[in-house]
Amino acid sequence: MPEVKEFVEQWSRIWAAHDGASWPDLLHEGCVLRNPFGTVARADLPGYMANLVRGMPDHTLTATSWGETAGGVLIEWVMTGGGMEITGADRFTLRDGRATDGVAYFDPTPMITAMSPPKLPVEALAREYDAAWNAGDVDAIVARHAQDGSYHLHVAGAPVITGRETLRKAFTAALANWRELSFEPVRVRCEERGYVWESTVLGVLERPLRLGAVTVPVTGTPLRFTGVDLVTLDQDGLISAKDTYLDILAAAQNTSVSPPVRTS
Structure with missing residues (x-):
């Protein structure tokens, strides 16, 4: 039938x-399209295509054959893009040249893989960040944080600070407390979008270190204490949130605690 061909x-x-x-021009009001990902309403089809283009901008979908059915048309197709290839078929029920129902049949696994963001090298990112702190390189430290990233040092009264410029001031002030400062990593526990970093803090104070209600005096002798960072990463691998916990009592008493951990 000519309307099927059109x-x-x-x-x-x-x-x-x-x-x-x-897309909606091909469908009657109330028509939905079903595929392995779910059901797409007529009004949602422009957004569905836009999401597909964002996730896989180089994709192509081409009909390889088609044929009329008793109630409409069956279109066989091949889709390529993102390093994958999928074959599938769309079955449409037609009335007056427009669809009243549509179903797509294909294996979605290759598409999910192609559209998924690449896995972050979380441990490598964690070690780069730790190296920046050991080098006292504020520019490198801040560059690892997202523009709107947050930091919270969990001591009494310490506020959550947000934004790179605020973080730069806070980290510059923190480093200025120390004549010598280094972090010895103990272990890192990585997740898909974050990590827990444990290390020992070793340093000699330049001036009294105020941590909430506790002030660690300058003694001229090396301090050794523990802490832990809980770090959340965004999709680009930048730090969207960092929470730091310290063994303040050990720092104040200038004693070593086991197991050791890190602060920044």
């Missing part, structure tokens, strides 16, 4: 141009 041609143009705005 439907397939319009369907092909939409996919060739990634023209999500024209």
Whole structure:
């Protein structure tokens, strides 16, 4: 039927141009499209195409064959992009040249893999950040934080601070407390979007260190105490949130605590 051929041609143009705005023109009111990811309403089709383009901008979907069915059309296709290839078929029920129902059949696994963000090298990022602190390089430290990243030193009265410039001032002031300062890593526990870092803090104070209600005096002797950083990363691998916990009592008493951990 001519209307079936025209439907397939319009369907092909939409996919060739990634023209999500024209998708609803192929469907009657109330029609939904179903695929392995779920059900897409007619009004949501432009957004569905936009998300697909964002996740896999180089994708192409081309009809390899099509044929009329008793109630509409079956289109076989191949999709490429993001280093993957998928074959599938769309079955549409038609009335007056537009769809009243549509179902797509394909294995979604390759598409999920292609559209998933790459895994972050979390441990490598953690070690780079630790190296920046050991070098006392404020620029390198701040560069590892997201523009709107937050930091909270969990001592009494310490506020959450947010934003790179605020973090720069806070970290510069923190480093200025020390004549000597280094961090000895103990272990790192990595997750997909963050890590827990444990290390020993070793240093000699330049001036009294105020940690909430506790002040650690300058003695001229090396201090050794523990802490732990809980770090959350954004999708770009930058630090969106960092929470630091210290063994303040050990620092105040100038005693060593086991197991040792880190602060920044």
